[in-house]
Amino acid sequence: MNRLQHETSPYLLQHAHNPVDWYPWGGEALERAKREDKPILVSIGYSTCHWCHVMERESFEVEATAEVMNEHFVCIKVDREERPDVDQVYMDACQAISGGGGWPLNAFLLPDARPFYAGTYYPPERKYNRPSWTELLLHIAKTYREDRPSLEEQAENLVNNISSGGDRLLGLERQTQGIDTLMENLRKNYDSARGGFGGAPKFPMSQSLELLLAHGVLSGNNNDVFQAGHSMRAMLAGGIYDQIGGGFSRYTVDANWRVPHFEKMLYDNALLLRLLGKLQLVTPDPRYLQAIEETTDWLQAEMSLPDGGYRAALDADSEGVEGKYYVWQYDELRDLLPPEDADLVADFYGITPEGNWEEERTNIPYRPGPLPVVTDLPVDVAVAKIANARRILADVRRMRITPGADDKLILQWNALLVSGWSWCYRATGDERYLTLATELYAALTDQLNSDGRWYRNRTSGQLGAPAFLDDYAALASAALDLGEVTFSLDYGLKDARELVDHVLETFSDAEDRMFYLRPPNESELPVTTKDFYDNALPSGNSQMAHNLYRLGRLTGEDRYETRANRMVEAMAGAIERYPTSFAGWGLTALLMQSDARELVVTGEGARRAAREFLSDYRPGLLIVASEVPRDDVPLLANRYITELRYFVCENQTCRIPVGSSDAARQLLN
Incomplete structure (x- = not known):
């Protein structure tokens, strides 16, 4: 066993038995490298990463390979989900070198932690146009001994590239001042045949779909609304959605949403619940x-942690085989169900004797067509039979060996789930989702806030690193979302404002424009980085811009909206040119260019009266309700009347208050 045996990260513990002399990231390893003047190998991944498992089996578990690693390098393992700051620096290096990236990420550093080379997966022997892992190790060790100045030069160039890389996005020239070019560029990437964006592999890209939906609603562009729904319905019919157990996989390896990479991430499901709402x-x-109900059931059944909150992920593999837990043989259906039901279920889920996943000769349940296409039975009868069969299959599947679980409680990802369930409550009116959202928010405070300081994660009872920008941004957004659905002003005016003010004070760059991922004075890394890209997760900067815009409108304090405007304006050219990479930014830009509208409800029964307006999606509409005078809130100042009143305002001009929801709705429409 190596030093990783003392860690709590499931990913690090997976490597604790390796013959490699792994260190966790920290002072002990970095000081040894300096003391012995030895290069550092940093290997970065996460517990549900399939190719991380492959490289471990092929290389890190092999004694001869470990001997080479131990002789020539100080070897460090990093869980990227615990330390996104470490991951970002060395992923930026990898992308600067090769133009691509991914995990496992293997970076080679000088003793002062500056990177001079980085790559991803390497096989045990030459293939895929790559050297073997051992060949690469020996070559780098030889170069370090015999031509160190070239590595010093490469490291200097990489650090300069990483330091300035993000800022190159700022100030890109815009083609237009409006939103039209942005939306045209977004639509160019849309797959009108199959839904979603781009080809294989295919990711949900929920933030881009949210941007389409919001623009469609605000502009009256029904095609944008259709495309957002078209993509979701395609996912719900495909293998990316778990037809038996609920929940979404991370992506599909094909362009038709059929064959998933079976790992399930909490953040994907949180963001897709928000889109579904x-x-x-x-x-x-x-x-x-x-899908809202099934995904929530799955989260509670398979992702909830005993002390509150939800685990990070489920692995793609079980028993060492990708997808084994989720796939079916045709004969299994024949054994489990009456013959007529087995035929119906097989047709409904596309299950065949030969297997619909041809490479593996097994079946991934998906929906090849609606019920009338696959059966002549009355719809209600067919629905009941399929629901019963689904319960049977789910019960049988639970008896299989389950995929590995990553039990980290991650602040950012759970905060996104708070927001997701807030939108599910708006969409359904079902108190279940509001209760789940508020209980999760309280659990995060209980589990991840200690002595007034927020932490990134908790695993096996131990707190991880201090919270990063992404954590604060997602939590502030969750607070604002809860405030909007509960009409409890403290969520926004107290919680969100405290979080945002802390970020403004400690994460701001020298220009007071963007934010670092981690406060620069707290980092041991050679570069302090800023992330702007909305990838599978929204970037901390784009979420902060959105939070600042919302908080400015709620509080009436110009400093928040002024900072948001400065951030979005700096990113305007990048947003316009590459909207799928900056969709969260795009949504904030869209709202800033739209009319600012408020609905203020005061008087007896104001919260109950305001609640009915939650069932409409009006992007950018701020709804505030109070049953008591609140002159400390600009939107409520001098607007309290004992009787129920509705104030509809637009661009800082308010209509005469009205006394009924119908009259208020007419003004809004």
């Missing part, structure tokens, strides 16, 4: 409601 508000669909 918004879609249900705009274009109600029983399939959206079913």
Whole structure:
């Protein structure tokens, strides 16, 4: 056993038995490298990463390979989900060298932690146009001994590249001042045949779909609304959605949403629940409601942690085989169900004797067509039979050996789930989702806040690193979302404001424009980085811009909106050119260019009266309700009347207050 045996990260513990002399990231390893003047190998991954497992089996578990690693390098393992700051620096280096990246990420550093080379997966022998892992190790060790100045030069160039890389996005020239070019560029990437964006591998890209939906609602562009729904319905019919157990996989290896990479991430499901809630508000669909319910059931059954909150992920593999837990043989259906039901279920889920996943000769449940296409049975009878069969299959599947679970409680990802369930409550009116959201928010405070300081994660009872920008941004957004659905002003005016003010004070760059991922005075890394890209997760900077915009409108304090405007303006050219990479930014830009609208409800029964307006999706509409005078809140100042009153305002001009929801709705429409 190596030093990783003392860690709590599931990913690090997976490597604790390796013959490699792994260190966790920290002072002990970095000081040894300096003391012995030895290069550092940093290997970065996460517990549900399939190719991380492959490289471990092929190389890190092999004694001869470990001997080479131990002789020539100080070897460090990093869980990227615990330390996104470490991951970002060395991923930026990898992308600067090769133009690509991924995990496992293997970076080679000088003793002062500056990177001079980085790559991803390496096989045990030459293939895929790559050297073997051992060849690479020996070559780098030889170069370090015999030509160190070249590595010093490469490290200097990489550090300069990383330091300035993000800032190159700022100030890119815009083609237009409006939002039209941004939306045109977003639509160019849309797959009109299969939904979603781009080809294989295919990711949900929920933030881009949210941008389409919001623009469609605000502009009256029904095609944008259709495309957002088209993509979600395609996912819900595909293998990326777990037809038996609920929840979404991270991506599919094909362009048709059919063959998933089976790992399930908490953040994907949180963001897709948020999108489902918004879609249900705009274009109600029983399939959206079913997916909200099934995904929530799965989260509670398979992802909840005993002390509160939700685990990070489920692995793709079980028993060493990718997807084994989730796939079915045709004969299994024949054994488990009556013959007529087995035929119906097989047709409904596309299950065949030969296997619909041809490479593996097994079946991934998906939906090849609606019920009338696959059966002549009355719809209600067919629905009941399929629901019963699904319960049977789910019960049988639970008896299989389950995929590995990553039990980290991560602040950012759980905060995104608070927001997701807040939107599910708006879409359904079901108190279940509001209760889940508020209980999770309270659990995060209990589990991840200690002595007034927030932490990134908790694993096996131990707190991880101090919270990063992404954590604060997601939590502030969750607080604002809860405030909007509960009409409890403290969520926004107290919690969100405290979080945002802390970020402004400690994470700001020298120009007071963007934010570092980690406060620069707390970092042992050779570069302090800023992340702007909205990838699978929204970037901390884009979420902060959105939070600042919302908080400025709620509090009436110009400093928040001024900072948000400065951030979005600096990113305007990048947003316009590459909207799928900056969709969260795009949504904030869209709202800033739209009319600022408020609905203020005061008087007896104000909260109950305001609640009915939650069932409409009106992007950018701020709803505030109070049953007591609140002159400390600009939107409520001098607007309290004992009787129920509705104030509809637009661009800082308010209509005459009205006394009924119908009259208020007419003004809003």
